[in-house]
Amino acid sequence: MKGKWILLSVFFTLATVLTGCERLLVLDPKGPQAARQAQDIMLSIGIMSGIVLVVFALLIFILLKYRASKQRPDYEPPHMEGNIWVEAICVGIPVIIVAYLSFVSVQSNYIVEATPQGYEDKEPLVIYASSSDWKWHFSYPEENIETVNYLYIPTDRPIEFKLYSYGPITSFWIPQLGGQKYAMSDMVTTLHLAADVPGEFMGRNANFSGKGFAENTFEVTAMSPTKFVEWVDEVKETADPLTEEKFDQLLEPGHLGRMTFTGTHLDFMPPPNHNHGSSDDESDGESHNEDENQSEHSEH
Amino acid sequence: MEFFERFAVPHPSIAIYASMVAIGLTMVAIVAGLTYFKKWGYLWREWLTTVDHKRIGIMYLISALIMLFRGGVDAIMMRAQLSAPENTLLDAQHYNEIFTTHGVVMIIFMAMPFIFAMMNIVIPLQIGARDVAFPRLNALSFWLFFMGAMLFNISFVVGGSPDAGWTSYFPLAGNELSTSVGTNYYMIAIQISGIGSLMTGINMITTILKMRAPGMTLMKMPMFTWSSFIANVIIVFAFPVLTIALALGTMDRLFGTQFFTIDNGGMDMLWANLFWVWGHPEVYILILPAFGIYSEVISTFSRKNLYGYKSMVASMVIISLMSFLVWAHHFFTMGQGALTNSIFSITTMAIAVPTGVKIFNWLLTMYKGKIEITTPMLYSLLFIPLFTLGGVTGVMLAMSAADYQYHNTMFLVAHFHNVIIPGVVFAMLAGLTYYWPKMFGFMLNERIGKWTAWLLSIGFLLAFMPMYITGLDGQARRMYTYSESTGFGPLNMVSFVGAIIMAIGFVLIVYNVYYSVRYASRDISADPWDARTLEWATHNPVPEYNFAVLPEVKSSEALWDAKKKGHVLFKGEYEEIHMPNNSGAPFIMSIIFFVLGFSLIFSLWIPAIISIIGVFAFMTHRSFEQDHGHHISVKEIEETETKMRGAK
Numbered sequence: 027m028k029g030k031w032i033l034l035s036v037f038f039t040l041a042t043v044l045t046g047c048e049r050l051l052v053l054d055p056k057g058p059q060a061a062r063q064a065q066d067i068m069l070s071i072g073i074m075s076g077i078v079l080v081v082f083a084l085l086i087f088i089l090l091k092y093r094a095s096k097q098r099p100d101y102e103p104p105h106m107e108g109n110i111w112v113e114a115i116c117v118g119i120p121v122i123i124v125a126y127l128s129f130v131s132v133q134s135n136y137i138v139e140a141t142p143q144g145y146e147d148k149e150p151l152v153i154y155a156s157s158s159d160w161k162w163h164f165s166y167p168e169e170n171i172e173t174v175n176y177l178y179i180p181t182d183r184p185i186e187f188k189l190y191s192y193g194p195i196t197s198f199w200i201p202q203l204g205g206q207k208y209a210m211s212d213m214v215t216t217l218h219l220a221a222d223v224p225g226e227f228m229g230r231n232a233n234f235s236g237k238g239f240a241e242n243t244f245e246v247t248a249m250s251p252t253k254f255v256e257w258v259d260e261v262k263e264t265a266d267p268l269t270e271e272k273f274d275q276l277l278e279p280g281h282l283g284r285m286t287f288t289g290t291h292l293d294f295m296p297p298p299n300h301n302h303g304s305s306d307d308e309s310d311g312e313s314h315n316e317d318e319n320q321s322e323h324s325e326h
Numbered sequence: 327m328e329f330f331e332r333f334a335v336p337h338p339s340i341a342i343y344a345s346m347v348a349i350g351l352t353m354v355a356i357v358a359g360l361t362y363f364k365k366w367g368y369l370w371r372e373w374l375t376t377v378d379h380k381r382i383g384i385m386y387l388i389s390a391l392i393m394l395f396r397g398g399v400d401a402i403m404m405r406a407q408l409s410a411p412e413n414t415l416l417d418a419q420h421y422n423e424i425f426t427t428h429g430v431v432m433i434i435f436m437a438m439p440f441i442f443a444m445m446n447i448v449i450p451l452q453i454g455a456r457d458v459a460f461p462r463l464n465a466l467s468f469w470l471f472f473m474g475a476m477l478f479n480i481s482f483v484v485g486g487s488p489d490a491g492w493t494s495y496f497p498l499a500g501n502e503l504s505t506s507v508g509t510n511y512y513m514i515a516i517q518i519s520g521i522g523s524l525m526t527g528i529n530m531i532t533t534i535l536k537m538r539a540p541g542m543t544l545m546k547m548p549m550f551t552w553s554s555f556i557a558n559v560i561i562v563f564a565f566p567v568l569t570i571a572l573a574l575g576t577m578d579r580l581f582g583t584q585f586f587t588i589d590n591g592g593m594d595m596l597w598a599n600l601f602w603v604w605g606h607p608e609v610y611i612l613i614l615p616a617f618g619i620y621s622e623v624i625s626t627f628s629r630k631n632l633y634g635y636k637s638m639v640a641s642m643v644i645i646s647l648m649s650f651l652v653w654a655h656h657f658f659t660m661g662q663g664a665l666t667n668s669i670f671s672i673t674t675m676a677i678a679v680p681t682g683v684k685i686f687n688w689l690l691t692m693y694k695g696k697i698e699i700t701t702p703m704l705y706s707l708l709f710i711p712l713f714t715l716g717g718v719t720g721v722m723l724a725m726s727a728a729d730y731q732y733h734n735t736m737f738l739v740a741h742f743h744n745v746i747i748p749g750v751v752f753a754m755l756a757g758l759t760y761y762w763p764k765m766f767g768f769m770l771n772e773r774i775g776k777w778t779a780w781l782l783s784i785g786f787l788l789a790f791m792p793m794y795i796t797g798l799d800g801q802a803r804r805m806y807t808y809s810e811s812t813g814f815g816p817l818n819m820v821s822f823v824g825a826i827i828m829a830i831g832f833v834l835i836v837y838n839v840y841y842s843v844r845y846a847s848r849d850i851s852a853d854p855w856d857a858r859t860l861e862w863a864t865h866n867p868v869p870e871y872n873f874a875v876l877p878e879v880k881s882s883e884a885l886w887d888a889k890k891k892g893h894v895l896f897k898g899e900y901e902e903i904h905m906p907n908n909s910g911a912p913f914i915m916s917i918i919f920f921v922l923g924f925s926l927i928f929s930l931w932i933p934a935i936i937s938i939i940g941v942f943a944f945m946t947h948r949s950f951e952q953d954h955g956h957h958i959s960v961k962e963i964e965e966t967e968t969k970m971r972g973a974k
Contacts, residue, residue: 205730215661
């Protein structure tokens with residue numbers, strides 16, 4: 027069967043491209059969370075390739091050996107019921123593989139849902155990232171500034187993103203820093219990221235949100251802490267204040283370029299404070315103090 | 327005029343106007359043709375009113391093939407739009423409508439009816455029954471599906487297509503953000519055909535449990551029947567969830583309720599949860615009967631019994647239970663926390679184990695066999711490696727932390743096409759080829775069939791393998807365009823080429839039907855594939871009553887026993903056969919459902935209320951109707967049997 031060899035070679039080409047090509051964003055991590063995810067991805071590709079090879083090898087062997095044309099015309103295939111040992115192997119080995127991957131997966135879950143490793147002792151920088159059709163608003167409550175469609179972050183601190191949406195469900199994604207998380211209109215979700223090195227990264231909404239979805243992107247720049255402070259100071263000196271009126275204009279559906287403001291919309295338009303299920307701070311749900319109760323929403 | 331404005335398409339284009347004209351002309355042509363050839367009576371008596379499971383199966387099959395082409399054209403347009411950066415073939419709105427209808431059409435109106443076609447044609451024959459348990463309900467199921475499909479398909483020329491994705495996530499699909507009637511079409515058309523699916527589920531379960539031939543215990547059922555049985559059990563448990571979700575969504579859109587809205591306490595995640603509580607089992611509803619077809623085909627053409635029958639059944643039962651425990655893996659990124667994600671990550675990976683068992687069982691079925699590569703077998707042999715690729719990427723996606731990177735990307739798109747195309751579509755094409763002589767009394771051309779299988783496989787690899795790579799490179803799904811600097815261009819062009827090759831493959835299927843109708847020999851035996859199971863023990867094509875004498879079976883391979891072990895299948899003399907009468911009620915009732923659906927979509931309350939009354943009037947009439955069916959006399963049976971044998 028020549029076809030099987032074609033399939034095999036296609037698979038190998040793929041595997042080489044996946045592993046060899048450094049430029050694939052997800053496999054080119056610039057932060058601890060993305061690094062962990064890339065590591066999981068490569069690990070699973072490795073193990074899964076093994077399974078694929080075994081299945082392909084068995085199939086090719088069987089096809090080469092047991093084609094009708096390779097056998098006597100009077101050959102009568104035997105009647106074979108299941109064999110308990112053969113089937114135990116067919117169940118046992120996948121169970122071991124799945125158990126191992128589950129172990130890794132559970133570990134990784136707790137890692138990506140917590141402050142990035144290596145940054146535990148540092149105070150996280152909280153940034154509220156909210157989406158509206160079809161743009162991103164980034165509020166820095168600590169610095170008291172707000173940007174639209176671009177994000178500056180320091181490299182030495184863990185970043186705690188608080189995500190919510192002024193419209194459809196969106197998904198906040200910076201592939202090189204870590205995987206995505208949904209932003210929804212009636213609750214705040216938390217995403218922990220950190221950048222190890224300065225650089226410019228692509229960020230986007232990954233969840234379909236209507237007409238302007240394709241262009242719903244933002245630019246991320248990671249910079250040294252001193253540069254970050256310089257930038258914040260500069261914004262405070264030069265940018266206009268964000269008024270409620272102005273923010274209402276920004277929420278209108280459409281695309282906007284980069285914008286910078288002093289002050290944040292959190293003061294006059296606090297993020298949603300409902301906590302549907304899953305949360306351990308239901309009792310705070312009534313409070314309108316947006317900063318404290320929402321930061322507890324993350325799972326620990 | 328204001329009244330009629332609502333039927334206008336909100337985003338018209340030349341293609342849509344052309345389609346309107348084409349649809350109009352086709353309808354005129356059909357009506358004119360039927361009148362000219364005086365076929366109205368034939369159409370009504372033999373097809374529109376039929377309750378025969380084989381004919382209903384054939385109608386499902388034709389509808390599925392038509393929908394395959396509708397969905398396929400959507401696919402080609404999408405791949406064409408994405409084949410180059412900054413392409414302007416389609417604008418965002420059209421692209422959104424097209425990927426939405428592609429998903430809905432392919433899952434609900436192509437894959438589902440294709441599977442129902444196979445179930446209808448095969449199950450009663452495979453268990454030695456004369457029809458399904460509720461023949462008239464079966465006709466109603468078909469016509470409800472058909473009217474749902476038609477309703478959905480007129481959306482793009484009347485009022486506008488749905489554009490919120492086949493998952494139709496709220497609040498995007500809500501009134502605030504989707505103002506056209508498109509999503510109404512989605513809610514109502516799927517609801518109508520979903521009622522049909524649910525009734526088919528009940529019908530098939532009853533048929534399989536109550537109408538098996540003497541001697542066929544549950545563990546002696548052929549594997550396709552087993553797989554369909556389990557799929558139908560899943561249907562009965564899963565579809566009510568969809569019914570509720572769609573009903574809530576419809577109420578949000580039509581009656582101003584606030585289940586899934588942005589404000590007033592609506593919960594958008596509730597829709598996502600309900601949708602996937604149905605949506606994930608739905609995947610197994612599609613794949614299990616496909617596995618059943620592969621089991622039949624691989625066993626037949628390896629000339630060997632199916633290896634590990636018991637573990638095959640056990641693995642399907644486990645899959646059916648677990649299919650309800652994995653839904654949250656569709657939104658690991660919703661922020662439900664590490665613990666929830668861990669649980670769903672483990673259940674999702676665990677479901678790979680029984681699926682793997684099946685792959686190994688098929689390999690072991692071929693081991694020491696005498697493998698003959700016919701077209702159905704070629705599909706099965708291509709299925710094993712291709713589906714394995716899709717299966718292992720499924721395990722990769724199940725690692726929830728890593729899924730934060732795969733989610734919403736082309737990697738995911740590649741994965742689910744990689745399981746559905748080699749898994750479901752190839753199985754249906756294998757089944758189509760395998761059971762074609764059963765339906766029509768002649769075989770499809772093997773040479774064209776094999777060309778098709780190879781073209782589809784090569785096209786598939788070219789179309790979908792690049793998506794794994796662009797997904798890892800950050801290409802989100804559902805983007806109507808991308809900039810050149812992303813570097814996605816070349817690989818998307820490869821995908822487009824693959825899509826064209828697949829399209830050629832699908833066109834070849836039609837050509838094969840045409841070619842075989844013209845040239846294939848009608849002189850085939852009842853058992854052209856040298857098969858093993860009971861459906862091949864009767865004539866091709868099958869007479870109305872299926873079996874002149876009901877068979878008695880000893881194992882899951884009744885025909886093989888008869889051929890090799892001298893087992894006598896048919897004992898006794900011909901007796902009068904009791905068959906159900908045809909009825910126009912299912913067809914007319916479904917048309918009323920169509921009117922009801924259309925009225926609801928456009929909020930035309932008076933026709934909606936009248937049609938609801940009509941539906942109930944039909945149901946009441948049926949409750950009081952005395953219809954005891956008819957009998958086929960011994961003489962008629964003898965005549966038919968002689969004629970059929972003569973045809974050999």
